[in-house]
Every structure is written in C-alpha cells, then in structure tokens.
Amino acid sequence: MGVMSEKLAPLTLCLILLTSHCDGGNILVYPVDGSHWVNMKILLVELKERGHNLTVIRSSNSWYIPEKSSLYTPVTLQMDDNMEDFFGVYLEEHMRAQREGASMLTFLKLTKHFLSMIGQAHQMWADTLIEMIENQSLMQSLRDSKYDLVLTDPAMAPGVLLAKYLNLPLVLNVRWIPSGEGHFVIAPSPLSYIPVPGSGLTDKMSFIQRVKNILFYGIILYQNRFMVGPSYEGFCSKYVDGGCDVNSLLQEADIWLFRSDFVFEFPRPTMPNVVYIGGFQCKPAQPLPADLEEFVQSAGEHGIIIMTLGTLVDALPREVADEIASAFARMPQKIIWRHKGDRPSTLGNNTLLVEWMPQKDLLGHPQTKVFVAHGGTNGVQEAIYHGVPVLGIPLFFDQFDNLLRLQERGAGKILPLVDVNSHTIEQGLKELLHQDSYRQKIKQMSSLHRDQPMAPMDQAVFWVEYVMRHKGAPHLRTEAYKLPWYSYYCLDVVAFLLTVALLLIFTFVALLWRLCCRTKRTKKNKQN
Structure with missing residues (x-):
C-alpha cells in the first residue's frame, strides 16, 4: 500500500496543480434564517477554507445567525418584528388544523394562514431593505469592499434585489423562491407531468390530477402577484432604473446552486446555469460520543x-x-x-x-x-x-x-x-x-x-469561483425570458402561418370561382 501511495503521489500533485483555482475573493452573503441558514453555513465553511472572505447580512433578532463569528464579518440590520414568534403561532395552528382532518375547509384555512405569514415576512424584509439602501454610510462601505458576487438564498428576495442595486454577479443557493419552487421561474415546466409543490402529485397524473395541478399552480400565481410582488414594488420603482420584478431578477442570476438532484427529484427540463448540489451537506459518519x-x-x-x-x-x-x-x-x-x-x-x-x-x-x-x-x-x-x-x-x-x-x-x-x-x-x-x-x-x-464524477460540495464551490473568475456567467442565461408569452409559445408565428394559409385558400377559391363563372358564361354564349 505504501509503494502504491508513493507512485500515485506525483500524479496527485499534477492534478492539483492543473486544477483551476481562484484567489481568495470577497463574497457578500444574504442568507435566510432558520433551517435555510444550516444549509448556507455549510457552504460558507467550505468557501472560508478555500480562502474567501465572507460578509453576512443578518437581522438583529436572528434565530440562528450569530453576530460574532470567526467565519464571517457581520452586517446587522435592525428589525423590530419578531418573525420567530409569528412563525411559532403559525406552526401550532397548522398542526392543529391537520389533526382536524382533511377537508376543503382545512385546506382553505391552512392556505390562508400560509399566505398571510408569507406576505408579512416579505413586507418586513422589503421595508428593512429600503432602510438599508437609505443608510448611505453602510452602502458606501459595501461598495468600497468591492465584492466579487452576492450569494443569497432567494426564498426571500432582498439578496436578489441588493445584487441588482450593487450591480454584482448573483449566485443562488436555492430550492425555493418567493413564489414557490425555483424551476418554475427559470425552466420550462409543463404542468402535464411536473407536479406543483403542495399538490401531493407525482409525475404520472390522471386527467383529474392535472386539473388539480393547474389549480395549485394558480395559487402560486396568486401568491406571486398579490403577496410577493407588491411588497417589493416600492423598492423596484425607486431604486432600479426602469423598475423590476422579483422573477425577472431571479432569471438574471448567473448560477443556481440547486439543492436537489435527479436521484430524488422527478425528471424535468432544466437550464445550463442550474447546478444540482443535492446532498452537498452529507459526509461520512463520525464516531458517536x-x-x-x-x-x-x-x-x-x-x-x-x-x-x-x-x-x-x-x-x-x-x-x-x-x-x-x-x-x-x-x-x-x-x-x-x-x-x-x-x-x-x-x-x-x-x-x-x-x-x-x-x-x-x-x-x-x-x-x-x-x-x-x-x-x-x-x-x-x-x-x-x-x-x-x-x-x-x-x-x-x-x-x-x-x-x-x-x-x-x-x-x-x-x-x-x-x-x-x-x-x-x-x-x-x-x-x-x-x-x-x-x-x-x-x-x-x-x-x-x-456515483458522481464530482462531489456536490466541490461542484458548488467550483461554480461560485467560476463566477468570480469570469465576473459572471451571462453566456449560460437564455434570452427566452425577454420574449412576450405569445412569442415564447410561437403563437404569433402560428397566427401568421394560419393567416398565410387562409389567404392562399381564399385566393385559390376566388380564382376557382372566377374560372367557374367564366366557363359558365362561355358555355352560355355558345348556346346563344
């Protein structure tokens, strides 16, 4: 075994030297609190070990994100509302409603509670973001730091909006976005075989199940239009030239580090800037106490x-x-x-x-x-x-x-x-x-x-550093998002081709009619 290790050592050294690297960069991190922070912290630890400098934006009443840490430099935003208390009440009501049994009334009650909580959370973060932007000394400090990119969890939108305001490349540590599951805003998502989160469906649906799937998709559209969008309209109209909306900013992200993979997820269309890192937090077991x-x-x-x-x-x-x-x-x-x-x-x-x-x-x-x-x-x-x-x-x-x-x-x-x-x-x-x-x-x-060629964590770090090295990855983004819906589905082309076909048919029928009429007149003249 020792002889084999000696023979492999030069080869290993060559592979390390040939591997592309990235000098330590400055990363601005805008995480989401709670269990989402657990995922983000694991990635940050790895980035820190690779020599990158991290700045984390946190709230003053954060549940899990400490103000003092050797891992990152904190930027603490003052927040008065305590979402933990509100969320705790929501969980208690949610579990109580579930124990009452499955019914349409229970479903409507749970949906109402959920949308109310989501709307309140987004409005709170939108207000905090505006206060942050209007803090000139803080914003000047962020600009002077010359960050290479913004790394954020887009389950809440402020990190995405801040990246736009600072004009920085954007990397998402994502599965959820403000209006649901991330794929639905970035990749083709036929509702005939892609189940909407919350529907309880698989990728094999009957007719009735497809009807249900579309109805659940309607809830997502409602959530995005009336619960999420209005919260950030003030920021977009005041601080972004030409305005913006959260979905379009998500579509401008350079890389999506997607916390899933197709061993777990149902097969579906995807995009070239989506990198699947499902299980990136998993490691071999260590001895127990x-x-x-x-x-x-x-x-x-x-x-x-x-x-x-x-x-x-x-x-x-x-x-x-x-x-x-x-x-x-x-x-x-x-x-x-x-x-x-x-x-x-x-x-x-x-x-x-x-x-x-x-x-x-x-x-x-x-x-x-x-x-x-x-x-x-x-x-x-x-x-x-x-x-x-x-x-x-x-x-x-x-x-x-x-x-x-x-x-x-x-x-x-x-x-x-x-x-x-x-x-x-x-x-x-x-x-x-x-x-x-x-x-x-x-x-x-x-x-x-x-059975993967590269561990999920290594993929995540590689693509973060890739964005740093190339100052973004716009070549991986599609132009499809800029098309109006009728152009995306080629309905204008279909309408044009149908019009041409109808004109040709009309012209042919008109010529045939004229020819028939002329033939009849000729026969009549001969008879006379």
Whole structure:
C-alpha cells in the first residue's frame, strides 16, 4: 500500500496543480434564517477554507445567525418584528388544523394562514431593505469592499434585489423562491407531468390530477402577484432604473446552486446555469460520543430507530407525542428521539429523549434501521446518502412532497399527522423493518447519489469561483425570458402561418370561382 501511495503521489500533485483555482475573493452573503441558514453555513465553511472572505447580512433578532463569528464579518440590520414568534403561532395552528382532518375547509384555512405569514415576512424584509439602501454610510462601505458576487438564498428576495442595486454577479443557493419552487421561474415546466409543490402529485397524473395541478399552480400565481410582488414594488420603482420584478431578477442570476438532484427529484427540463448540489451537506459518519455509542450498542441485533422533526419543531402536540411514545415502547429496537416538549406519559424504557442528536452520524451508523422524520430536505437527503428508509410524518411546507418522492420510489412511507396514533406508528415501523424492499430501494438510491464524477460540495464551490473568475456567467442565461408569452409559445408565428394559409385558400377559391363563372358564361354564349 505504501509503494502504491508513493507512485500515485506525483500524479496527485499534477492534478492539483492543473486544477483551476481562484484567489481568495470577497463574497457578500444574504442568507435566510432558520433551517435555510444550516444549509448556507455549510457552504460558507467550505468557501472560508478555500480562502474567501465572507460578509453576512443578518437581522438583529436572528434565530440562528450569530453576530460574532470567526467565519464571517457581520452586517446587522435592525428589525423590530419578531418573525420567530409569528412563525411559532403559525406552526401550532397548522398542526392543529391537520389533526382536524382533511377537508376543503382545512385546506382553505391552512392556505390562508400560509399566505398571510408569507406576505408579512416579505413586507418586513422589503421595508428593512429600503432602510438599508437609505443608510448611505453602510452602502458606501459595501461598495468600497468591492465584492466579487452576492450569494443569497432567494426564498426571500432582498439578496436578489441588493445584487441588482450593487450591480454584482448573483449566485443562488436555492430550492425555493418567493413564489414557490425555483424551476418554475427559470425552466420550462409543463404542468402535464411536473407536479406543483403542495399538490401531493407525482409525475404520472390522471386527467383529474392535472386539473388539480393547474389549480395549485394558480395559487402560486396568486401568491406571486398579490403577496410577493407588491411588497417589493416600492423598492423596484425607486431604486432600479426602469423598475423590476422579483422573477425577472431571479432569471438574471448567473448560477443556481440547486439543492436537489435527479436521484430524488422527478425528471424535468432544466437550464445550463442550474447546478444540482443535492446532498452537498452529507459526509461520512463520525464516531458517536461514548455514552450514545453505548446506548446504540445495547440494542443488539434489533438495532435502533431515530426520530427528529428538524430545527423548527421542538415538540408535537401532547396527545400525538403520547401515541408515538406508546408505539415506541412496544418495539424491540432502542429509540433515540429528539424531543424538547413535556416528557410523554407513555415513554418506554427503550426510548432515549435528547435535545440534540448527531443526526448524520446516527444515520450513518450500521445499527440504525429506520429514520422517523418530518421530511425536511436536509434529513431526506441525508437518509438517501446513508441508505436508511424513512417513516415520514409531514407537517408543513415542502415536507409532504419530499416524502412523496421517497414513497414513490419505494424507499419510505408517509403517515399523515391526522392518522398518527399508536397503532399506525407501530404498523409503519414494522413494515419498514421487515419488508426488505424498503432498505433495498433506499440503498439503490444511495448508490446512485454517490456515483458522481464530482462531489456536490466541490461542484458548488467550483461554480461560485467560476463566477468570480469570469465576473459572471451571462453566456449560460437564455434570452427566452425577454420574449412576450405569445412569442415564447410561437403563437404569433402560428397566427401568421394560419393567416398565410387562409389567404392562399381564399385566393385559390376566388380564382376557382372566377374560372367557374367564366366557363359558365362561355358555355352560355355558345348556346346563344
């Protein structure tokens, strides 16, 4: 082995020297708080290790983004409203409505709550952005820093608008945009086989399902036109020559670092400046802390089940938690459950409650048999990476759609919150534990995901540095966005060709008519 390493060393050195590089650049980062920051921070750590200087714009009441950090230089914006409190109320109402059961009234109530929250969040950020722009000393400081690009999560629009105002190249760390899923604003998206987020549909739809898909797309259009667009109209009309809208600015982005891939996503049209980095945060498992490893090993041949609901939800409603704990208590496996609420009254001796767990390391542990999760993007991608089947309890946002993609591929099972009880949890766990097809399917997905010429994180860093080296990537953007809708679908061409065809037919008929009339007159004259 040592001799082989010595022989490969010169080749490795040559490959490193031949690899294109980018001197340390200045990157202005405008992230979205909450779980989105978890994704952004992972990318920032890698960029920092590559020698880049990072400046992060954060709010004074940020949930997760600290003001003091060795990773970046902060720019703190003063914000009075606390979106965390508002979001917490929304989550409680959302879960309560789901427990009431599936009905049109429940759907309308949840949609109303969601649109109200989204509208309030965008208006708050739009007002903050205007205050930022009007702070002349701050803006002069940003200009003097001579940033190479803006890196932003476009789930909220201020980073996109700031890049336009500063005239800087734009790189998006993206899956979601203000009006829904990112593909719908940048790539052809036929609704006949591309499901709209929230519709609960796959890429194989019946006629009725296609009707449903179009109706859900109407909700996205409404959200964009009446909830998102008006929030930023003041900024666009005052600070951007000729005005602007969020969608057109998104279409001007140089690179889309898209947090998904086609092992997970349904096949669909895409664009050359979309780079798929799904699973970029995934890494091989590290050893567990000694006490946790001891608990895991005590499970013996039965293995362990882990459960977490992500960073936004600390606990389920009490009655739901009791039902889940009761089901766990009857399982032969050991359970590790991230739970911050009241201790469930039905908790068994086999269940360990923790306030935090090393999720990646547990998913990569050979003793882990099933992952009980809410279906957040990070958790689903980590489950794919480590090959662990998922019992999903979707709560809100994209979680049902994420879990649906696993279920459609036979790698997971969805259990709606309304159906969660001790019996359904136990039956779901037994199905995933004892039917080998689930583990085989998720292992196959893991193998496909890992079989790439370049790791997703390396792709992400390469394209960020690519934009720096070339001061943008306009050659990867299509001109299709500048076409009016009738030109995009060639309706003007169709109308022209139909007009020409009709004129030709009319001319032919007129000539034929004249010829017939002349022939009749000739015959009549001869008869006379």
